[in-house]
Amino acid sequence: MSEVALWRRFLGQGEPHPVVPTDLARRLAQVRLHAARRLTASWAGAYRSAFKGEGLEFAGVREYLPGDDVRTIDWRVTARTGRLAVRRYVEERNRTVLFLVDVGAGTVAGSGTRTLLEVAAEVVALVGSAAIAGGDRVALSAWSDRQEFVLTPRRNDASLLRMVHELLLVRPQGRPSDLLAALTEVPRLLRRSGVLVLISPFFGSGYGRTLGALARRHELLAVRLWDRRAGKGTAKARVPARDTLGRAGWAAAGPAPEVPELSRVRADVLMVTPETLLAPILARAFLARGRRRSA
Template identity: 40%
Template sequence: MIPREILRKVRRIEITTRGLVDQVFSGEYHSVFKGRGINFAEVREYDYGDDIRTIDWNVTARTGTPHVKIFEEERELTVMLLVDVSASGDFGTRERMKGDLAVEVCSLLAFSAIKNNDKVGLIIFSDRVEKFVPPRKGRRHVLRVLREMLYHEPAGRTTDLGAALEYLSRIIRRRAVVFVVSDFVSKPFEKALGVAGRRHDIVALRVRDRRESELPSIGLVELEDAETGERLVVDTSNRDFRAAFASRGEEARAGQDRTFRRSKVDVVDLSPGRPYLRPLMRFFEERGRRI
């Protein structure tokens, strides 16, 4: 039995995100992802004005008459949500945690997908794959996806994105649009990302709170690594320490960016303390111009 509190959260998130989809977001999703897949439909005789690059030379040679291949857009896509539920998702310094933001963003993407008659699937992971929900269509299915994200109790505390990507490559054979929602503080994953990226269209949604790389000057503070449990008392009034802390965070971010560039993966930065719709729409607009 799913607790009533979880059902109320699902309903609240549905109302919020479906409103955003209906009002502003669905068109952005549609323009970037719909029709990206192309399927062969038929062969017909060449007409004046046809693109010569579509000529089917085998049929032309067999019949003695120029023929061209006709393609049609693939009207149904599969959208996979890979959601990191490691312990670092419980961090947040403003009105919500990183994990809460991940659920809302996934809800927005899922409702956008079903509005366009696409399938939605889910992989929940930490240092292991914890849950797989096969891709399907429809509102009831999306509500199930939301319930799984909200109700799931993680078994692992650390992150192994590589294992999740390898699982994706094994289980989803047909090309999919894959949104990976994580802070990407993980065991090495570049090889698995490259392999998965050759088949799937991967978008990294990097969820980071600014306090993970920027400390206020408030004196002695005990910091705890959410994933390892390691604790350390630091003096945040020390300017050199704050600078070193910020530099370390920037180096980690830059390293992730290099990995994404090498794998040709787009990245969108999201923060629990800031509205998420604007960076998502900016990404879709920029990507739409590249198509």
């Protein structure tokens, strides 16, 4: 069976899908392989440490993984089995991670072999893989000046790969994105407290109040897409002077004044470019966030 046929069979789930071009199928396979190779136990544990739920309903135990909060270790089970075990809670495995992805004109740029939209797709693949491994569900809303498509919450690899597939098929039409309209739709898509991952160049303004309301209800991560060679994002703003969490590539919005709306809600901001090695950057960022939460 050809590579294209394999991807259609895997992603289609019995539903009609457009034919996937060979070059696109190859890129999809590369994204999937890259994510799978990087998704180690430490990576999944780092995600859980950074975005673990606060629910109190006990849901069992599992083996300890590097990056887990040591305060969740169940010492009785550990003593009985001889292996470190941690307690799990309903919120930890039932949360929804919503990726709100900007697919407007600002994502056309890129350098080397990747566009900013392809970088966004890889972020979704990596963070989504860790979320599913941690028991969370993943959903996606893609926006330009309007909502392009929505994929509802699911907890399986097929749904995640379909998200990547749909993102790589998008062809930005040169329209500026309407982040305010995109954020206004979030309460309909993320009804319970969850994790909101915003992926955008963050051009424009006027969405700060809506973003603030969402940040009070959900955990928020902003991934800023930046094309360094093309100078995108530098004409109107400064690049963060320092990374507040060391070499993780992660900057608290306080020292990142180029996006005032993110500064006001004290969002965690990760700046990525087409040259960024995403897996190690994200893993270190998650571990740093987890340590900060545990302090």
